[in-house]
Amino acid sequence: xxxxxLLTDVxxxxxxxxxxxxxxxxxxxxxxxxxxxxLQMLSMxxxxxxxxxxxxxxxxxxxxxxxxxxxxxxxxSGKSTLLQVIAGLLQPNGGSVEVRGRPxxxxxxxxxxxxxxxxxxxxxxxxxxxxxxxxxxxARFDSIVAFSGLAEFIDRAVNxxxxxxxxxxAFSIAVSVDPDILIVDEALAVGDEGFxxxxxxxxxxxxxxxxxxxxxxxxxxxxxxxxxRAILMDQGEVLIDGEPKEVASNYYRLTHAPGNDRERIRxxxxxxxxxxxxxxxxxxxESGLDETFVSExxxxxxxxxxxxxxxxxxxxxxxxxxxxxRGRSYVLRYTVAFDGPCRKVRFATLFKTxxxxxxGGRATQRLGDDLPDFDAGDSVSVAFxxxxxxxxxxxxxxxxxxxxxxxxxxxxxxxxxxxxFQVLPDxxxxxxxxxxxxxxxxxxxxPQGASSPADGA
Amino acid sequence: MKPAPRFLSTxxxxxxxxxxxxxxxxxxxxxxxxxxxxxxxxxxxxALLTPLMTxxxxxxxxxAILKVRFPSRVPDMEYNYGIxxxxxxxxxxxxxxxxxxxxxxxxxxxxxxKKVVFPLEMLSLVTTGSAAxxxxxxxxxxxxxxxxxxxxxxxxxxFVPVVWIPFFAVVLGISWFFASLGVYLRxxxxxxxxxxxVLLFGSPxxxxxxxxxxxxxxxxxxxxxxxxxxxTRDLALWGVTPxxxxxxxxxxxxxxxxxxxxxxxxxxxRGFADVV
Numbered sequence: 001x002x003x004x005x006l007l008t009d010v011x012x013x014x015x016x017x018x019x020x021x022x023x024x025x026x027x028x029x030x031x032x033x034x035x036x037x038x039l040q041m042l043s044m045x046x047x048x049x050x051x052x053x054x055x056x057x058x059x060x061x062x063x064x065x066x067x068x069x070x071x072x073x074x075x076x077s078g079k080s081t082l083l084q085v086i087a088g089l090l091q092p093n094g095g096s097v098e099v100r101g102r103p104x105x106x107x108x109x110x111x112x113x114x115x116x117x118x119x120x121x122x123x124x125x126x127x128x129x130x131x132x133x134x135x136x137x138x139a140r141f142d143s144i145v146a147f148s149g150l151a152e153f154i155d156r157a158v159n160x161x162x163x164x165x166x167x168x169x170a171f172s173i174a175v176s177v178d179p180d181i182l183i184v185d186e187a188l189a190v191g192d193e194g195f196x197x198x199x200x201x202x203x204x205x206x207x208x209x210x211x212x213x214x215x216x217x218x219x220x221x222x223x224x225x226x227x228x229r230a231i232l233m234d235q236g237e238v239l240i241d242g243e244p245k246e247v248a249s250n251y252y253r254l255t256h257a258p259g260n261d262r263e264r265i266r267x268x269x270x271x272x273x274x275x276x277x278x279x280x281x282x283x284x285x286e287s288g289l290d291e292t293f294v295s296e297x298x299x300x301x302x303x304x305x306x307x308x309x310x311x312x313x314x315x316x317x318x319x320x321x322x323x324x325x326r327g328r329s330y331v332l333r334y335t336v337a338f339d340g341p342c343r344k345v346r347f348a349t350l351f352k353t354x355x356x357x358x359x360g361g362r363a364t365q366r367l368g369d370d371l372p373d374f375d376a377g378d379s380v381s382v383a384f385x386x387x388x389x390x391x392x393x394x395x396x397x398x399x400x401x402x403x404x405x406x407x408x409x410x411x412x413x414x415x416x417x418x419x420x421f422q423v424l425p426d427x428x429x430x431x432x433x434x435x436x437x438x439x440x441x442x443x444x445x446x447p448q449g450a451s452s453p454a455d456g457a
Numbered sequence: 458m459k460p461a462p463r464f465l466s467t468x469x470x471x472x473x474x475x476x477x478x479x480x481x482x483x484x485x486x487x488x489x490x491x492x493x494x495x496x497x498x499x500x501x502x503x504a505l506l507t508p509l510m511t512x513x514x515x516x517x518x519x520x521a522i523l524k525v526r527f528p529s530r531v532p533d534m535e536y537n538y539g540i541x542x543x544x545x546x547x548x549x550x551x552x553x554x555x556x557x558x559x560x561x562x563x564x565x566x567x568x569x570x571k572k573v574v575f576p577l578e579m580l581s582l583v584t585t586g587s588a589a590x591x592x593x594x595x596x597x598x599x600x601x602x603x604x605x606x607x608x609x610x611x612x613x614x615x616f617v618p619v620v621w622i623p624f625f626a627v628v629l630g631i632s633w634f635f636a637s638l639g640v641y642l643r644x645x646x647x648x649x650x651x652x653x654x655v656l657l658f659g660s661p662x663x664x665x666x667x668x669x670x671x672x673x674x675x676x677x678x679x680x681x682x683x684x685x686x687x688x689t690r691d692l693a694l695w696g697v698t699p700x701x702x703x704x705x706x707x708x709x710x711x712x713x714x715x716x717x718x719x720x721x722x723x724x725x726x727r728g729f730a731d732v733v
Contacts, residue, residue, distance in 0.1 A: 034732040038641035041728055088574055091727045103574075111572035116492055125488065128480040129575055 024095035073233035101180025115159035256288035295420035545662030560639025611696025623711035630718030
């Protein structure tokens with residue numbers, strides 16, 4: 001076993017590789033006692049005091065300066081280990097790692113914070129750990145505070161901060177370092193919406209300024225939006241190194257593959273061989289169900305004589321799904337049970353984006369229509385069939401039922417964010433926005449010399 | 458395996474690391490000292506109160522109750538036993554503080570091992586530096602006591618910090634050794650308690666070396682506390698030139714200790730992430 005680690009402070013010049021990883025492997029040795037680790041070191045390879053878990057196997061990766069590369073993969077696939085090896089926190093067991101330029105690793109925000117000290121003191125300490133000098137910190141202090149938006153809390157101990165504030169401060173310090181190479185591990189999944197956007201904007205600015213960025217994320221939207229390239233990792237190996245969209249769709253195929261199919265799909269993905277960016281692959285996007293992908297923002301109102309149960313989205317064949325493919329047809333279904341007489345009842349649903357933009361919805365009938373009445377014990381199955389014209393991303397659906405109570409139209413039962421579902425990314429990059437409006441483009445080449453009518457206007 | 462570039466193996470590398478990371482070092486030492494007093498009502502006052510009370514207790518018990526006397530090195534000069542004792546004890550406090558904290562240094566800072574690229578060798582420097590600040594306060598109390606009991610300070614007292622430099626180096630070397638060993642062998646924590654007692658009784662802190670049996674008289678000089686304690690008393694109490702030959706040998710040994718400690722720490726730190 002041999003490994004080379006080369007870290008230089010001289011940044012790579014444009015187009016040159018900033019990170020070169022060749023055939024890196026990392027075995028986590030599981031030592032039963034810490035003392036065994038010492039014995040292992042002292043035995044000079046003569047003994048073996050551990051069990052092995054291969055976290056990385058034969059990983060090769062080249063990242064050019066100014067490139068933004070996303071790393072995706074399910075939990076335990078080796079993403080974080082790879083970042084730690086690149087950051088110099090872990091020694092690889094084999095292969096070589098070459099990193100040119102000053103790296104800043106955001107593996108865990110606020111890892112170096114001392115909770116008893118003030119925000120101000122922690123800025124100085126953390127920035128010093130990240131490699132800034134006293135003068136540099138003095139010069140950047142105000143901008144760090146401004147970016148964090150914590151000016152009024154900066155002289156309070158950070159143990160009085162909320163976790164969101166903690167993260168804000170940590171990220172603000174980390175980006176203030178202006179690293180040549182930024183390594184981010186899922187750290188962006190925190191903070192409120194506004195701050196997240198601010199962070200993304202900052203990362204984009206750093207990217208435009210020529211920084212090399214390497215990050216792990218489970219948000220495929222972020223990967224396709226920010227990255228020039230992405231790699232898909234699984235069981236310590238790189239399965240694909242290529243276009244972010246291709247990687248994202250294969251990531252979904254792999255992670256949503258039913259148990260016994262997983263190995264087959266994995267082999268299939270691996271069989272595609274490494275980067276073939278010019279080839280327009282059109283993998284068939286399949287709907288699926290991710291049990292872990294459930295709405296956490298669900299809020300219920302009412303229970304006013306009616307109860308909505310079992311809200312779900314199904315394929316036309318009746319298979320329950322929450323991962324939808326564009327262009328396919330689905331049915332949103334729920335059941336309503338009545339426990340009292342309800343008059344002039346309407347049922348409704350509303351689709352929203354992650355940020356709460358109401359994309360579209362409808363009720364079963366118009367108000368002026370002859371609306372049905374129900375009595376205690378009645379039960380109704382409600383269905384809304386739809387074609388998924390939503391663009392890839394995460395969406396929510398509300399469900400509701402309302403009726404006349406004492407002559408007033410009132411909500412009988414309403415569930416906000418009853419369902420969360422994802423429209424899977426695909427490789428069609430011609431459509432933009434939230435909804436595919438079904439625009440039909442056409443082109444006609446005009447004869448040379450002839451001016452178009454618009455020119456004459 | 459080729460060494461990582463952050464590998465420090467020569468004293469020059471250590472000096473360079475010190476220079477690069479002096480801001481971290483200063484911040485951390487400050488943080489370490491402040492956090493000790495942060496939540497107490499009297500705050501930093503304790504830094505002086507603690508040694509003062511300690512001194513008063515020792516001085517009273519040993520001179521007023523037990524009436525112990527420490528033979529003088531120079532004629533016509535007698536010090537309260539409490540002062541002589543305290544001049545040695547403060548160095549023992551220093552080494553004990555570092556020894557006790559070293560084995561858990563890395564274990565208490567897991568984030569620095571796993572989540573942040575951090576020069577881990579700084580941890581021992583911080584502990585030693587922070588203990589040195591405590592020592593400085595103790596020294597101030599000692600100086601005040603000498604002034605009160607003796608009316609004047611020998612001028613040689615200004616050289617005391619100089620003879621402490623090799624002592625600090627020895628302690629830092631030991632700290633590096635224990636900081637690393639403590640990660641792998643959690644038993645080290647128990648060993649240091651015993652070691653600290655051995656260091657106290659096997660040194661000329663409580664009694665003059667002349668009173669020891671012949672074979673111990675030589676052996677006692679192997680204690681890393683002996684030479685600095687003796688030299689400190691020569692300079693701060695008796696106002697005489699310490700044994701320069703002893704100091705020279707001690708300094709040479711100190712460099713070896715420092716280097717070995719650094720080497721050991723750098724060699725073994727790559728395995729920390731696997732076991733913490």
